[in-house]
Amino acid sequence: MATRLSGVARAFGDRVVLDSLDLELRDGEFTALLGRSGSGKSTLLRALAGLDDEVTGTIDVTGSVAVAFQEPRLVPWKRLLANITLGLDAPAGKAKAALAEVGLAERSDAWPLTLSGGEAQRASLARALVREPELLLLDEPFSALDALTRITIHQLVLELWARHRPAVLLVTHDVDEALLLADRVLVLDEGRIAHDISITAERPRHREDPGLVTLRNTLLAALGVSPEGRS
Amino acid sequence: MSVVELARPVERPRATPKGPRRRVTAWHRWLSPLALLVIWQIASATGLLPERLLAAPATIAATAVELTQAGTLPTAIGVSLQRVLIGFLVGGAAGILLALVAGLSRAGENAVDPIMQALRALPFFGLIPLFILWFGIGEEPKILLVALAVSFPLYLNTFSGIRGVDGKLAEVATTLKLSRGQLIRHIVLPGALPQTLVGLRQALGVAWLALIVAEQVNATTGLGYMINDAREFLRTDVIVVGLLVYSALGLATDAIVRLLERRALAWRRGFLA
C-alpha cells in the first residue's frame, strides 16, 4: 500500500525541476523533505496530490490523500468551521474538535480573511488533519507560526500521526524541525532525492541529543551550509 | 540560535485594506442645492423662467401631490415598475443562465460567447423599430427591450466572474474530493458573486434607461406615457414630476442592490470596512 514514484519528471519550459525522481513513502512513516527554495519541493507535493497533469513518470498513490498547502488557501466566503467540513460527511463535532486542537475553537465562526497568518495556517492544517488520510502532504505548514505555537503544533501533529498512523510527507526549511519530527529526512536537489537519511532516535527528541547534532551537521552539509557559515 | 532556515520568499497573506470611506454627513452639502432651488423659484415667480419651459418648484410639488391623489401617478408607477420588474427578471435569468453555460465548460463558451459578443455590439435602442414590427406596441416590446438591456451586463460580469475564480481554490476543491456539483456550488458560484453583483448594478441602471426609451417611443400607459402626454399640453410640471420619479426609482433599486451586496459579501467586510 506504499506510495511509489519512479522516473518522475517535470519541467517548466526549459527549467527542469524534477528529473527522473524515484521515491517510496512507506505506510505510517513520517518523512521530512528538505531542499533549497526553488528546488521543487512544492512541485513534488503537487504531483503527489494529483494536481499536476503535466508531470511524467509513474506515481502510484493508494488510499486517501490530504494536503495542507504552502499558503493556507481557505475558502474566503465560508466561515472557519464550514471550511473545515467542506466536502466532508463527518459531523460538525469532529471538525470542532479539530479546530480546538489547533487552538481555534473560539474562531469557528470567523471569516477566513479576518484570521492572522498563523491562525489561517493552523486552520488549513486542521482541515487536512480532520480527513484522517492515509497520506498527509504538508507544505511548510508551520512557517508562519511563532516559536511557541510551533512547539505546540509539532506535538499535535505527532500525536495525530501516532493515533492514525498516516504516511506523512512534510516539506520544511527547518532542519531542526525535520530532525525533531521525522523518521526519515530527504533532501531534494537537482531534481532528485540527493540524500535519504533515517532517524531512529526515540521520541520525544531534544535538539541537544548528540546523535541529532551529528545528523544536523550532515544535513546542513548536504544543503550546502556549514553550521558556522556558508561553506 | 541553532535553528537554520533557508531563504524563503515572504508572503503577504492578506490584501491591504482600502482606506476608510469618508463620512459625508456635513449639512453644508445641502446648501448649494437649496440655494439653486430658491433661485429657481424666484426666477419662476418673476417670470424670468416661463412655465412653458420649466415649471416652478412649488408648482411641481403641488402637481406631484395632485397627481398622487388623483391616482394617475401611482398607476403610472405601477405599470412602469411592472415592466422593469418582468424585463429585469427575464433578462437577468437569461444573462446568468447563459453565463453559467459559457463559464462552466469550454464547449459552452464556444457555443454561447461568440454570439453574445456579436449581439453586444448591436445598439439595442436601434432595435426598437424592429421590435415594434415584430411585437406591435403592446407590453412585449418594452419588456423585451428591458430584458435585452439587462441580460448583457449580467452575462458579461457573471462570465468573467466565473472565469476569474482563483485556480488555487479549485485545486483545494480537488484535494478535498469535491464533486463537480460541489465545486460549482461552494467555490465557483460564490467566487463569481462579487462580479455578478457589479453586473446587477449596471443592469439596473440600464434597465431604467431602456424603459424610459421604450416608453417614450410608444406607450399608452406608464410614466413615459404620462410624460409624453404632458408635453402635448406644455405641462412642464408633470414632466419634471415624471423625471423625478424615474430617478427616485433608480436610486431605490440601487439601494436594494447595495443592501444585497452588503449581506452577500459579508465575508469581505472584515477587510474592506
Ligand SMILES: Nc1ncnc2c1ncn2[C@@H]1O[C@H](COP(=O)(O)OP(=O)(O)OP(=O)(O)O)[C@@H](O)[C@H]1O
Ligand atoms: N507553474 C509554474 N510555472 C513556471 N515555473 C514554475 C511553476 N511552478 C513552479 N515553477 C518553478 O519551479 C521551481 C520549483 O518550484 P517549487 O515551488 O516546487 O519550489 P519549492 O522547492 O517548493 O520552493 P520554496 O521552498 O520556495 O517553496 C521554481 O524555480 C519555480 O519558479
Ligand SMILES: [Mg+2]
Ligand atoms: Mg514550496
